[in-house]
Amino acid sequence: MNAGTNHMKNPVPPGYSVISGRSNQTLNAYLGTCVGVALCDHKADVGGLIHIILPEPTGNNSQENPENYAATGLPIFIDSIMRKGAARERLEATVAGGALVGPLSELDMELDIGGKTIDIVEKILDAQKIHIKSMETGGLFSCKLGLNLFNWESRIDPIGMPSADDERELERPSRDQLAKTIENIRAVPQVLLKAIRMIQDEKSDISAVAREMRQDQVICSRVLRICNSAYFGRKIAVDSIDRALILMGERQVLRLMLSSAFEDFFSKNARGYSLCKGGLFYHAAGTAMICERLAGLTGIIAPDRAYTAGLLHDIGKVVLDQYTGNAFPFFYRRTQIEGDELTAVERDVFGVSHDEVGEMLARQWGLPDSITDVIRHHHYPENASVSVELVHLVYLADLIMSRVMVGQELERIDTSSLASRLERIGFRKDQFAGLIDNIPSNLFDVQYH
Ligand SMILES: [Fe+2]
Ligand SMILES: [Fe+2]
Incomplete structure (x- = not known):
């Protein structure tokens, strides 16, 4: 069990809960499709927060962590909080999260994982007669649920909302400027490029x-x-x-x-795509781990190839990141609040998107064609031509990463043909929750704040 009562994890990662007595800290959870429940008993001075990933166990989870699911995790969480002295009738709940994965037109029951999780959370709280003090769920964008452990107040905020003084002139780079930025970007060591080429070549061991x-x-x-x-x-x-x-x-x-x-390559960024320190690298490493896991499930792509492709898919962001600092508030509003797809916003703001710039960088480095195809087409995998399955796999890992592991970087991924995209690599739409359930547990153990 992941209950972090001895070792306080803050922010509370997906699949974890933290229970605490009075302290000066505020517990936070960053929520996309996940649902956060904060519970507290003012009088007993005890409270906590649980970060739930899925409505219920999907049957093919390898984690066996009951706190991943509303149906199993929430009852355990309530019990533990009462064992620490809370009285059921005094408990007050704040519920947040459960954003929709796709645009409303595409919404169907299979994909509304957040909505199902919320249903179960409400049922359990209702059955246990726990009062819901406030609740902000559904919606199209991610949020942060915070519980102040000193005054037991809870609040729900949009993530990384920029302050008014962030508003500055947007900078639209010229083609020449972009070419210069790409040229000046620190080259990765030759040995690394060679290793990437070897991994993509199925014949090398x-x-x-x-x-x-x-x-x-x-x-x-x-x-x-x-x-x-x-x-x-x-x-x-x-x-x-x-x-x-x-x-x-x-x-x-x-x-x-x-x-x-x-890590170095991804970490030298300004406040552009990253909502927290190291966010871009964390997104890359997390997507890589999910890719590897999905590759194991499909059996059609070697896990090392998938891992490498996941790690590199967003290298173009490092180039554009040099310009996003100024555009951040605008970017934030368009992708997170208005729900516009990321590459469309980039083309609007910079005249070019990270997948296009990524391709330029990949060619300059001489990356293998299969990886270049991933970098260029991971947002619209049906346009891939060299490594079609690999591109679809990275698309899926990227989508899971951006909806579940919220709070690292700005992204908004198109889900309009998710069913056919899943099918392309041998998954059915109704397996989507099960795929999320396959996220490696050590993803959540890396401190990202
Ligand atoms: Fe991307
Ligand atoms: Fe990505």
Whole structure:
């Protein structure tokens, strides 16, 4: 169980809950399709927040974490809060989240995961006679639910809402300026490009790629640092790449090599696409992990290829990010509040979108055609021509990431032909909730604030 009562997690990640006595802190949850429930008993000075992903277990979840679901998680959460001294009749609830995944015209029961989660939450609160003090659910955009642990007040706010002094002139780069920005962008090490090419080539094996990567001292020392970090919770020191390979296996080490090499690249951004520090990298790494998991489910794409494609799909944002700082409020309003699709807003503001700029960067780096196809077409996968399945897979991972792991970066993805897009890689529409249920649990363990 993920209950974070001993170790306070704030913001509360999807599939977790936090219960606390009075303190100076405010608990927060960033919600897209997920639903947040804050409960408190003023008199007993105890309260908490749960971040629910899905209405109920889908049957094919590998996590077995009851707190992922309203049907199983909420009763546990209520029980735990009462065990800490709260009285049922004094409990007050605030419910938020459950945004719609797609535009209203496309809405159907299969896709309205947030709506179903809210139904179950309301039923449970009603059956337990818990008073709902305020509730803001559905809608088209993401929000933040906060519970002040000092005065027990809860509030629901739009995410990352810019302040008035953020409003500045928009800067529309010329073609020349863009070409210069692409040219000046820090090149990634050659060894990395070679590794990416090898991974995309189905004939080369993982050991050969790992051998190639370990020649790069900077990458290796970074991987060792991550291996020895609290995140992995290892008791034995990992002092060499060989030891890491033995302890973690080639696949895991390779993933770490790739993601740590790209962390720098993604992290040097202004307040543009990122709603929090490191948001762009977190989005890339999270999408990569979901891609890998989905690849395992479809069986038609090698997981390492999928991981790499997920990691790189949004590299174009790093280029445009240099210009978004000024455009942020406008951007925010269009994508998050008006619900416009991201690439359309970009073309409007910059004259070019991140998928187009990404393709230019990919060509400059000499990335394999399969990855370039992903970078260019991940928002409209039916336009892909080189690696059609891979592009669809990344589209799906990107969609799941942006609706469930809210609060890292600005995105708004078109879902108008989700059913046929799912079908293209062998999934049915009614499996969508089950796919969300397959998100690797360690995604939520990475601190992102
Ligand atoms: Fe994108
Ligand atoms: Fe993305």
